[in-house]
Amino acid sequence: MHHQDIAVDVVLDIYQRILRIRRFEEAVGLLFRQGQLPGFVHLYIGEEAVAAGVCAALTDEDTIISTHRGHGHVIAKGGDIKRMMAELFGKATGYCKGKGGSMHIADFDIGMLGAIGIVGGGLPIAVGAGLSAWYSNSNRVSVCFFGDGAANEGSFHESLNLASTLALPVIFVCENNQYGEFTPAQNAMNITDIADRAAGYGIPGLVADGADAFEIYRVTAAAVERARAGAGPTLIEAKTHRRGGHAEGEEAFLAGQTYRDEAETAEAQAKDPLLLLHNYVSENKILPANQLETLDSNITQAVAEAVEAARNSPDPALESLFEDLWL
Amino acid sequence: MARKTYVAAIQEALAEEMRRDPRVFLMGEDVRIGVFPSTRGLHAEFGGKRVIDTPISELAVAGAGIGAAVNGLRPIVDLMFGTFLYLAFDQIANQAGAMRFMYGGQTNVPLVLMAQNGAGSSAGHHHSQAVHQFFMNMPQIKVIMPSTPTDGKGLLKSAIRDDNPVLFLHSLSLGGKRSDVPENEYLIPIGEADIKRAGSDVTICTVGPTVYTALGAAKTLSREGIEAEVIDLRSLSPWDKGAVLDSVAKTGRFVAVDESFPSCSAASEWAATVAEAVFSQLKAPVQRVTNKDVPMPFSPALEKAVLPGEADVIAAVHKTMAYS
Known part of the structure; x- marks a missing residue:
């Protein structure tokens, strides 16, 4: 892990994005365990360096598409944690006025074109976002986040091929967190690296360390440059780990059974992206310890305020069911 | 008024709308050659950027239409046969119709999906089913199925100008039907019998x-x-x-x-x-x-x-x- 080629303000920017995701997700996990959140939540803890590294390499005009595990992507793209938290509570003040929920947060104003709850469902839409940039001769790049599970969906293959044949400015970011729900990724495919599949579509496929935000930033920046130059899409496979389960409260589904490999759990702990980056920033004296603490407490405070605001927000009015329909 | 075939009326609707609005484009398998002649000749006039031949990937092409639509374009996606819409079901049922509502009104999906629907050419089960009833069951997908050239042209033009996802179903068995098609521009509103x-x-x-x-x-x-x-x-x-x-x-x-x-x-x-x-x-x-x-x-x-x-x-x- 090194940042020689990355400006200090970018390092700090990435650090803040990771920290904001972590504190938000910790709060969400707690709220879920306390029974305060409806529905399911899929936390991004352990994978933060991917969203942060990727989004730090994008402009505000570039767009992203996300997954059921999407909170981190929204925050990394610059989303408002107050509106996110309110959406998780199903409140009228949420990003989607309580009609979307955890798996369907979007912020079109910042190029966050939506989280998609269907595994693999976002890839074709991201191709369309890239197509619109190509069509309009825009510099915009479209990024699609998806997991290892989505790489086994037909939509993955159709989308990579379509983006490749039209040389569209799309970056496919596969977050391989080692499990599709409870099934190890290695049991669901007969290859080690999903990135190898890129060759089948005539595009570059790269493996990157998902715990190293600098490496993610670097490979994304190169893919962005390639896309803007009209050279077409790239597949980036970020090897990552989720610290928690597939979904919070998954014990209920597991009924006493286990699925995590102990060595993988230990690796996930050792390769915690926040821990690694925190150590790096401290050891390299990029920011003094007291400033790091202030940063953390400011973010923690902002998250607490978001929770409070969400809790005190009104439920959506029933009339809103008949709003946001056909124009 | 001139008597025109259904196919010619659809061709006119597509060409007129593409001339009128540069955001309108057409994509699908073989739209350049025009397996169904309604897209024939459009490539010569509008070029490869607005008449885009795609791989046979119904799911990705339908989804790409959605992605382009939410980014300000007005795609027409030709999926050829109604039965091929089954291959694109996720994008239509889970995404296109729901997005505007699901994201709290932040976006809208001005997308037209086209397909030939139903039987009449002895093509067997995979090319002859009528599928319109499935899409009637999906919230927020408009479905139109005009029977005459006159209605076809007016309704397709309305569909292309509509700010919501519209499924336009035509029929091979009607391709040669003729009716009086007005020379002047006209629209037929969606939802009117x-x-x-x-x-x-x-x-x-x-x-x-x-x-x-x-x-x-x-x-x-x-x-x-x-x-x-x-x-x-x-x-x-x-x-x-x-x-x-x-x-x-x-x-x-x-x-x-x-x-x-x-x-x-x-x-x-x-x-x-x-x-x-x-x-x-x-x-x-x-x-x-x-x-x-x-x-x-x-x-x-x-x-x-x-x-x-x-x-x-x-x-x-x-x-x-x-x-x-």
Whole structure:
């Protein structure tokens, strides 16, 4: 892990994005365990360096598409944690006025074109976002986040091929967190690296360390440059780990059974992206310890305020069911 | 006015809208060559960026249409056969129709999906099913299925200008049909039925190619002294309940003719609506005439037997006339 080629303000920017995701997700996990959140939540803890590294390499005009595990992507793209938290509570003040929920947060104003709850469902839409940039001769790049599970969906293959044949400015970011729900990724495919599949579509496929935000930033920046130059899409496979389960409260589904490999759990702990980056920033004296603490407490405070605001927000009015329909 | 074929009318609608609005483009498998001739010639005029040949990837192409639509373009995605829409189901059912609502009104999806729907060319089960009823069941997908060149042109132009996802279903069996198409620009609003034949004794409600079946049956019935009113819904979602209920209020008899498999057919929805809304004005139970409940066969003799035919419509009307 090194940042020689990355400006200090970018390092700090990435650090803040990771920290904001972590504190938000910790709060969400707690709220879920306390029974305060409806529905399911899929936390991004352990994978933060991917969203942060990727989004730090994008402009505000570039767009992203996300997954059921999407909170981190929204925050990394610059989303408002107050509106996110309110959406998780199903409140009228949420990003989607309580009609979307955890798996369907979007912020079109910042190029966050939506989280998609269907595994693999976002890839074709991201191709369309890239197509619109190509069509309009825009510099915009479209990024699609998806997991290892989505790489086994037909939509993955159709989308990579379509983006490749039209040389569209799309970056496919596969977050391989080692499990599709409870099934190890290695049991669901007969290859080690999903990135190898890129060759089948005539595009570059790269493996990157998902715990190293600098490496993610670097490979994304190169893919962005390639896309803007009209050279077409790239597949980036970020090897990552989720610290928690597939979904919070998954014990209920597991009924006493286990699925995590102990060595993988230990690796996930050792390769915690926040821990690694925190150590790096401290050891390299990029920011003094007291400033790091202030940063953390400011973010923690902002998250607490978001929770409070969400809790005190009104439920959506029933009339809103008949709003946001056909124009 | 000039008499034009259905295919020519669709071609005109596409070309006119592409000339009018640079955000409108067409993509799909072989749209350049034009397997169905309605897209033929557009590539020569508009080029490869606006008439985009794609791989055979219905799911990705439909989804790419959505992605382009939410980014300000107005894509027309040609998926060729209605049955191929099954391959794109996720993008249509989970994404296109829901996005605007699901994201709290932050976006809208001005997308047109085109496909040929239903039987008539003896192509077997995979190329002959009518699929419109599935999409009527999906919230916020508009579905149009015009039966004449005039309606086809006016409705397709409205669909392209619509700010919501619209499924435009045409039929190979209607490709050569001719009608008077106005020279001047015109639009036909989505959701408005057309009474193709006025009558006082029974209301026959239908859509697409079976409009001609119903009209044929009405002609025979007229010779018996039964005057059928034939309503061509033209749009299936939203559909013109008002026109149907007004007609039934007048005739007191209702026959729904629909090229769907019987369970949860479009006809089921129309019949239920009529039975709920104007029960006291009905002189006889509502009747449905649909496909037989079997997969689509290949043999022309068998295919004809599966589809609603004039004799089936006449028999259904006779049933309603038995109550008087």
